Amino acid sequence: MTKFKETTTALELGALFEKGEASPRDATEFFLARAAGEDADRRVYVRLTEARARAEADAATDRAKRGVRRHPLDGVPLSWKDLFDSAGTVTAAGSLSLKTRLPAHDAEVLARAARAGAVCLGKTAMTEFAFSGLGINPKCGTPANAFDETTERVPGGSSAGAAVSVARGLAAGAIGTDTGGSVRIPSAWNGLVGLKTTAGRIPLTGTVPLSPTFDTIGPLARDVADASALFSLLNGSKPVDIEGGDPKGSELGSVAFWLPGGVGWSELDEGVARALDAGIRKLLHAGARIVEHKLPELDEIDALAWGGGASRLVAEAYALWADTLRANEKDIYAPVFERVMAGASIKAADLLSADARRAEISRRYLTATAAVDAVLLPAVAITPPPIAKLEAGGPDYFKANRMALRNTTIGNQLGLCAITLPVGYDAQGIPVGLMLQGHPGTDEKLLRLARAVEKVLR
Structure with a gap:
């Protein structure tokens, strides 16, 4: 009898393999069968890599039998966003304009x-060129949010299929990228843990870029333990001892959080606000110290990031993809086309001025927050809107996209x-995410803290 199901965590699967109570081969066939049945229209997986998956599973099964497993996740089936090169498999970054792109190497x-x-297991659906926080892609297919069975809502983007593959039990974990929130937004809206790693911690070589300055790679997982194990897998490091961040068992007596108010806590949907308030109360009850004080650097960086004419992200996207978009405009989703082509008007002097301003704001932020363990923000301020309401683009699309991306x-x-981290559900029954921000390079510390918070929230 199978000892796992679609909700079994990645580490639980690995433990079953270690004990000989299940095999990577069985788990891989299980997820491939679920993907074939539950995702027949290929809105979650743009393509499955069955032959590769089976070969890797056979090798992992043999290692498990011989007692030479290489990692706690050895043999665990994962999904990969369609911008990670995989040898001999089309990697198109969610765009018809790259449909013949066939990498020679992983x-x-x-x-x-x-x-x-x-x-x-295969490559998952995404926003074209990873340039949206909503996850809508009419050209190649939009996977619906996993938590509304009556209305198809946006999944969050750009790692849309990555999140839905885990939330719907089509993979044990997923790998995505995060340039402005593309791991955290779909994770929050699909009840998952999503880690945005510090830039440079995980190599981007062989990943289709959007903005090399801001692109990062991170896991989407069922819990913090899985996210930590996936981080070590991707980082090539030893697994983190995440229990070390829980100072008083299930309590947070020595932990200080900054609750900044301001732009990050403004314009919340009512159900989102209620779920977050309940989560904050749980942290207080567990003994955490909450510092409620303005943090103006958040408002300043928000204004700079979204100010017209000086976005480094847009400038880099334009430099990389403008020629491709011009040559294939009929195949490009109009909102993505518009956002990339806005880079044509950016002036070098304005861009350099914005770079200097961003560095100055960052220095002040790091100094101000040095004495707290994390800054708390809603991962996303709004409930995911229906896909049909936004698919045509226009003002509603851009407003929703701005609100989806604002905090991340x-x-x-x-x-x-x-x-x-999942903190509860909104009025529509859609998950709500609480975001913890740590200093650059403190990914392991953040994971330990997140594990302690997860215990309280659950």
Whole structure:
């Protein structure tokens, strides 16, 4: 009898393999069968890599039998966003304009995971060129949010299929990228843990870029333990002892959080606000110290990031993709086309001025928050809207996209690491995420803290 199901965590699967109570081969066939049945229209997986998955699973099964597993996630089936190069498999970054792009080699991070024994199930759907926080892609298919069975809502983006693959039990974990929130937004809206790593911690070689300055790679997982294990897999490091961040068992007596108010806590949907308020109360009850004080740097970086004419993210996207978009305009979703082509008007002097301003804001932010363990923000301020309401683009699309990305973009702009945890549900029954922001390079510390918070919230 199968000892696992679609909700079994990645580490639980690995433990079953270690004890000989299940095999990577069985788990891989299980997820491939679920993907074939539950995702027949290929809105979650743009393509499955069955032959590769089975070969990797067979090798992992043999290692498990011989007692030479390479990592706690050796043999665990994962999904990969469609911008990680995989040898001999089309990697199109969610765009018809790249539909014939066939890499000769795996992305460095995929190769690293494969060497540690992870099984690659396939490539997941995403916003074209990873340039949206909503996850809508009419050209290649939009996976619906996993938590509304009556109305198809946006999944969050750009790692849309990555989140839905885990939330719907089509993979044990997923790997995505985060340039302005693309791991954290879909994780928050699909009840997952999503880790935005510090830029540079995980190599981007072989990953289709959007903005090399802000692009990062991170896991989408069922819990913090899985996110931590996936981080070690991708980082090529030893697994983190995440229990070390829980100072008083299930309590947070020595932990200080900053609750900044301001732009990050403004314009929340009512159900989102209620879920977050309940979560904050749980942290207080567990003994955490909450510092409620303005943090003006958040408002300043928000204004800079979204100010017209000086966005480094847009400038880099334009430099990379403008020629491709011009040559294939009929195949490009109009809102993505518009956002990228806005880079044509950006002046070098304005861009350099904005860079200097961003660095100055970042220095002040890091100094101001040095004495607290994390800054708390809603991962996303709004409930995910229906896909049909936004698919045509226009003002409603851009307003929703701005609100989806608003809070998460702050971490990318400031160069931070950040994690979103499920904190409850909104009035529509859609998950709500609480985001913890840590200082650059403190990813392991953030994971330990997130584990302690997760215990309280659950």
